[in-house]
Amino acid sequence: MTALADSAVEAAAAEQPAGIRFEDVTVSYHGTTVLDGLTLDVRPGEVMALLGPSGSGKTTALRSVAGFVEPERGRIHLAGRDITELPPHRRGIGMVVQSYALFPHMRVDQNVAFGLQAQRVPRAEIPARVADALGKVGMADYARRHPRELSGGQQQRVAIARALAIRPRVLLLDEPLSALDAQLRTGMLAELARLHRELPELTILYVTHDQIEALTLADRIGVMRDAKLVDCGTAEELYRAPRDEFVARFLGGANLLPVRIVGDGPRAGTLAAALVGPDGVDASAEPLAVTGGGVAAGERALVCVRPHLLRLAGDAGLPGTVVEVQWRGAVHRLTVDVAGHAVTVDAPELKAPPAPGETVRLSVAAEDAVLLGSGRRG
Amino acid sequence: MLVPSRTARRVIHLLFLVAFVPVFALPFAVIVVASFAGAWSGALPSHPTLGNYAAATSGDSLHALLTSLITAVAASLIALTVGTWAALAADAAGRGLRRVLDGAFVLPVAVPSVVVGLGLLVAFSKPPLLLNGTPAIVIAAHTVLVTAFAYQSVRAAATRLDPAFAQAAAGLGATPLRVLLRIRLPLLLPSLTAAAGLCFALSMGELSATMMLYPPSWTPLPIRIFALTDRGSLFSGAALAVLLMAATLAVLLAVGRIRTRADHR
Numbered sequence: 081m082t083a084l085a086d087s088a089v090e091a092a093a094a095e096q097p098a099g100i101r102f103e104d105v106t107v108s109y110h111g112t113t114v115l116d117g118l119t120l121d122v123r124p125g126e127v128m129a130l131l132g133p134s135g136s137g138k139t140t141a142l143r144s145v146a147g148f149v150e151p152e153r154g155r156i157h158l159a160g161r162d163i164t165e166l167p168p169h170r171r172g173i174g175m176v177v178q179s180y181a182l183f184p185h186m187r188v189d190q191n192v193a194f195g196l197q198a199q200r201v202p203r204a205e206i207p208a209r210v211a212d213a214l215g216k217v218g219m220a221d222y223a224r225r226h227p228r229e230l231s232g233g234q235q236q237r238v239a240i241a242r243a244l245a246i247r248p249r250v251l252l253l254d255e256p257l258s259a260l261d262a263q264l265r266t267g268m269l270a271e272l273a274r275l276h277r278e279l280p281e282l283t284i285l286y287v288t289h290d291q292i293e294a295l296t297l298a299d300r301i302g303v304m305r306d307a308k309l310v311d312c313g314t315a316e317e318l319y320r321a322p323r324d325e326f327v328a329r330f331l332g333g334a335n336l337l338p339v340r341i342v343g344d345g346p347r348a349g350t351l352a353a354a355l356v357g358p359d360g361v362d363a364s365a366e367p368l369a370v371t372g373g374g375v376a377a378g379e380r381a382l383v384c385v386r387p388h389l390l391r392l393a394g395d396a397g398l399p400g401t402v403v404e405v406q407w408r409g410a411v412h413r414l415t416v417d418v419a420g421h422a423v424t425v426d427a428p429e430l431k432a433p434p435a436p437g438e439t440v441r442l443s444v445a446a447e448d449a450v451l452l453g454s455g456r457r458g
Numbered sequence: 459m460l461v462p463s464r465t466a467r468r469v470i471h472l473l474f475l476v477a478f479v480p481v482f483a484l485p486f487a488v489i490v491v492a493s494f495a496g497a498w499s500g501a502l503p504s505h506p507t508l509g510n511y512a513a514a515t516s517g518d519s520l521h522a523l524l525t526s527l528i529t530a531v532a533a534s535l536i537a538l539t540v541g542t543w544a545a546l547a548a549d550a551a552g553r554g555l556r557r558v559l560d561g562a563f564v565l566p567v568a569v570p571s572v573v574v575g576l577g578l579l580v581a582f583s584k585p586p587l588l589l590n591g592t593p594a595i596v597i598a599a600h601t602v603l604v605t606a607f608a609y610q611s612v613r614a615a616a617t618r619l620d621p622a623f624a625q626a627a628a629g630l631g632a633t634p635l636r637v638l639l640r641i642r643l644p645l646l647l648p649s650l651t652a653a654a655g656l657c658f659a660l661s662m663g664e665l666s667a668t669m670m671l672y673p674p675s676w677t678p679l680p681i682r683i684f685a686l687t688d689r690g691s692l693f694s695g696a697a698l699a700v701l702l703m704a705a706t707l708a709v710l711l712a713v714g715r716i717r718t719r720a721d722h723r
Contacts (some may be wrong), residue, residue, distance in 0.1 A: 148625050168628040175629040181622035185644045194640070195630030246630055 098159040098249030098283050099124045100145055105154035107140050115140040116307040117154070124159075127276055127284040129294035131330070132304030138287045141304070142252050145285060146175050159249060169198070174243030175252040178259060180235045182227035188214070188238050189223040195246040213245035214238075216275065233264040240275070253286045257293060269296050291331050295319070303327050319386075321371075321450045328384045328452060335385045335423050336452070341377050345369045350446045353383060355398065355419050363419030368398065368444075372451030382452045387413070387426040389448040392434075397443035402434045416440060486703070492696035510697035519698055522682035527705065529593070529678055530661035533600035534608075537657045540601075541608025542650065546642070549616040563609040566602050574602055575667030593676040599667040604657040611656065615649030616642075647716070655713040662706045 100122040107115040115137040122128040130138035143149045145156060147168035155164045163171055182191050192210045201209065214220045217237035227235055236256060243251055253272075257265045273296065276284060288294055294301045295315045302312040303326075311323040322328035325336055339353035340362060346352075346369055353370045357363035370383050388411070391397075400418035412433050414425040425442060427433075434440050461467050492498060496505025513519060541563070548559040566574055578599050582589035589595040623645060627637045643650070665680040672681055679702050687695040 146625070146629055148628075168625070169631050169633055171629075172631065173629060175626065177622050177626065179620065179622055181620065181626035183623060183627070183641060183645075185647075194627065194632070198627070198630055198632035198636055242626075242630065 099126075099157075100128075100250060100283065100285060101155075101157040102141065102144075103155045103157070105141070105144055105151045105156060107137075107144060107149050108152050113307050115144065115151075118309055119154075120302055120309060120312065122283060122285055124283055125281050126299045127286060127297050129286045129288060129298035129301045130304055131288055131291060131294040131301050133289055133330070135306075136304040137307040138289075138302075138304045139254055140307075142175075142254050142285055142287045145171075145250070146173055146252055147171050172246070172248055173250045173252060174246060174248035176236075176239045176243050176254065176256045178255040180227075180239040180259075182235055182238055182242070184227055186226075187223070188219065188225050188227070188230070191227070191238060192223075192242045192245045195242060199246055209245055213241040216244060216278070217241045217271070232260050233268060236260065236268060237271075240272075244275075244279075248282070250283045250285065253284060255288055256286075257288075257290070265293075269293060272297055295332070301331070303330060305330075322384055322452060324452055325382060333387060333424070335387060335390070335421075336382045337385065337418075337421055337423070338380060339368065339370065339383050339451075340380050341375050342367050343377050345446060347446065349373065351375065351451070353381070353451075355421075356380065358420040366396075366398075368449060369446035370449040370451055371447050375451060383449050384452055385423075385444050385449050387424040390423070390425045390427075390442050390444050392425070392427055392430075393441045393443035395441065397441035399439060399441050402436050402438045402440055404436060405433050407433070414440075416442060418442065489696045489699050489703075492693055493700045495693050495696075498693075510693045511701075513694050514697040514701055518677070519682060519694075522677050522679045522698070523701060523705065525593075525676055526662055526679040526702070529597055529600055529676075530658045530709075532597045533604055533661045534654050534657035536597070536601045537605040537608045538650065538654050541605045541610075541653065542612045542643075542646075545609050545612035545616050546638075548613060559609075560613075563606050563613075565606070567606045571599075571603055571664065571667040572670065575599055575670035578602070578667070579670055590671075591673045593673065595671045596668055596673075596676055596678065599671050600661040600664055603664060603667060604660050607656050607660065608653040611649050611653035612646060615646050619645055651713050651716045655710045658709050658713070659706050662702060 102118045102120045105115060105118045106113060118137070118141055130141055132138045140149055144151055145158070147163070147166060151164060155162055157163065158171065158173070183194065186194065189210050192213050193206050196206045196209055210223070211220060214223055217240050219234060219237045219241060222230060222234060222238070227238065230238065239256070257268050260268060276282065276297070286294070286297060298315060300312060300314050301318055302309050303318065304310065305326055311318060311327045318327060318331050322331060322334070328334040328336060338356040340356050341351050342354050343352045344350075350369050350371055351373070352367040354362040354367050368383070372381070375381050398418050400416035400423060402414055403417050403422065404415040406413040411426045411428060412430045414427060414434070416423045416425055423442065461470060491503055493510050494506050494508070495503035496507045496509070498504065544559055544563060548556045551559070578595060579590060581587070582595055582598070589598060619642065623641050624637050627641045628634070632640065663680060665684065668678055668681060672678065679698060683695045683698045683702065686698065
C-alpha cells in the first residue's frame with residue numbers, strides 16, 4: 081500500500097472510536113513464550129489495567145500494541161483496523177514508559193513539541209498545542225527546563241503531556257508510577273483519574289503490578305500470570321468473586337478457606353458449607369452460609385473471604401484462637417487460628433482488642449463468603 | 459579512597475612524578491627545547507633560534523602540515539560516517555551479523571599497519587581501481603586504519619543507549635530517519651566527537667602505512683619529519699614535530715569543547 085493510501089486509511093480510522101482488540105496474540109523470544117494467546121477487547125474510552133507479577137506478559141501485551149514487539153501469532157486491531165503489521169510511527173498511539181524516556185538533550189517544550197513536529201502539525205499551531213498539553217498536567221511553568229532539572233514526578237507529568245500532545249486515541253501507560261515514592265504515587269493516581277475525566281474519549285491501557293493503582297483507575301482489570309490472561313472483569317467483580325486462588329490473593333489479599341458443601345444455604349443462591357481442617361475432616365460444627373453455585377453437596381471447594389469483611393461476633397460464628405494482634409492506625413489486624421487455618425481479620429480500630437491466646441468468634445455475611453470461580457460468567 | 463593515610467598518598471604522588479616525568483614528559487620537553495636550538499653538542503642546547511620554525515612554516519614543510527591536516531580531516535570524517543553506520547547497523551542486527559561486523563572492524567587494529575599499506579598498494583595498483591600515486595590511496599589507508607576506532611567507540615555507546623528513547627520517538631510518530639537524526643545521533647554525540655578526536659590524532663601521526671603509499675605530491679608531516687631527521691636535520695624535525703603536536707592538540711581541544719557542551723546539555 082502506498083504511503084498516501086495508508087494515510088487515507090489512517091485518517092478514516094481516526095474518526096472511529098478507538099478500542100483495542102487482541103486476537104490470540106502470542107509473542108515468543110528465543111523459543112520462550114512471553115505472551116500466550118491473549119484475546120481481549122479494550123472498549124473505546126475505557127481504562128483497562130493489565131495487572132500481574134513480573135514476567136506475566138503484561139508489558140509485552142502493551143508493547144505489541146505500540147508496535148515494539150512483533151506477534152508470532154494473532155492479530156491486533158485498533159479502532160477496527162488491523163495494525164499488526166503497521167510500523168510504530170504510523171499507529172498514532174501515545175505511550176508513557178516506566179523510565180519516562182524524556183529526551184535529555186531537549187527542553188521540556190521541545191520534548192512535547194517533538195511528536196507534533198514528527199506528525200507535521202503546522203508550525204504555527206505547535207506552541208499552543210505544547211502549552212495546552214503542559215497546562216493539562218500542571219507543567220506550564222517548566223517549559224524551558226531540561227528533563228534533568230525536574231523531579232521524578234515532574235518528569236512523569238512531562239512524559240504524559242508529550243504523549244497527550246499528539247492527541248492520541250489510545251494512551252499506553254507502562255508502570256508509569258513505579259519510579260515514584262508512595263506519596264507522589266497517590267497524588268499522580270488522582271491526577272491520572274482527573275485526566276481521564278477530562279478526556280473521556282481516550283482509551284487507556286495501563287500496565288501495573290500494583291493492585292491499588294489498578295483498583296483506583298481501571299474500569300476493568302485483566303489479571304495476567306505466566307504469559308496468560310487468567311481473569312478479566314470490573315474491579316468489583318474481580319474483588320468480590322475472583323475466578324481462582326491466584327486472582328483472589330493477588331487482588332487485595334484474601335482468606336481462602338477449604339470447605340465441603342453440606343447442602344443448600346438459607347437463601348437462594350447460597351450454600352451451606354462446613355470448614356475443612358488441614359487433616360481433611362470437617363472442622364466446624366455450625367455450617368457457614370456461602371455464595372455460589374455449581375458445586376454439589378459433598379464436594380470440596382475454596383471460599384474467599386476478604387479480611388475486612390470478617391467480623392468479631394459475640395457468641396455465634398466460627399470459633400478461633402487469636403495468634404497475633406497488630407495495630408495499624410485505622411484498623412486492628414488480627415491473625416486468628418480457625419480450625420488450623422491462619423485467618424486474617426481487619427477489624428475497625430478496637431477499643432479493647434483481644435489478646436493472643438484468647439478465643440474469639442468470627443462471622444461473615446453469606447454474600448461476602450464467595451466460592452472461587454462461581455460468582456461470575458465469561 | 460584507596461589510600462586513607464595522607465603521608466602514604468604524598469609518597470605515592472612523589473613516586474608517580476618520579477616515574478611519569480622521565481618516561482612521558484621528558485621526551486616532549488626535549489623536542490620542544492631542540493626545536494629552538496641551533497646546535498646541541500654538550501649537555502644543553504646552544505645557539506637558540508626561531509629559524510627552525512621559520513623553515514617549518516614555509517615551503518615543503520608547510521605543505522606537509524596542510525597535507526596532514528587534509529588527510530586527517532578527510533579520513534576522520536569518512537571513518538566516522540562508515541564506523542557510525544556500521545555500529546548502528548550492528549546494534550540493530552541479529553547476533554550472527556553483529557559478530558561478523560565486530561570481527562571485520564577489529565581486523566585493521568589487529569593487522570600491522572605496514573600490512574594494511576601493502577594490501578592497499580597491491581589492490582589499487584592496476585586499473586580499474588588505480589589509486590596508486592594519488593592522494594586518495596593515502597586517505598584510504600588512513601581511513602582503513604582509523605575506522606575501527608570510530609566503530610568501536612560508537613558501538614559501545616549505542617549498546618549503552620536506552621532503546622526507550624528511540625521507541626518513545628517512534629511512538630510519537632517519528633520516522634526511522636527522524637529518530638536517527640533528532641534522537642539517536644544527538645544522544646550519541648559525546649561518543650561521536652570522542653571518536654572523531656581519536657581518529658584525527660591517529661591519522662595525524664600515522665607513518666608506517668603512509669611510508670609505503672605516499673606519492674611525492676602528497677607528503678604528510680610524519681614523513682617529512684622522518685625525512686628531515688634521517689638527513690640529520692634534527693632541530694628542523696623537532697620544530698615540525700612540535701607543530702604536529704600543537705595542531706593535533708588544537709583540534710582535539712576544539713572537539714573536546716563540543717563534547718563537553720553535549721555532555722552538559
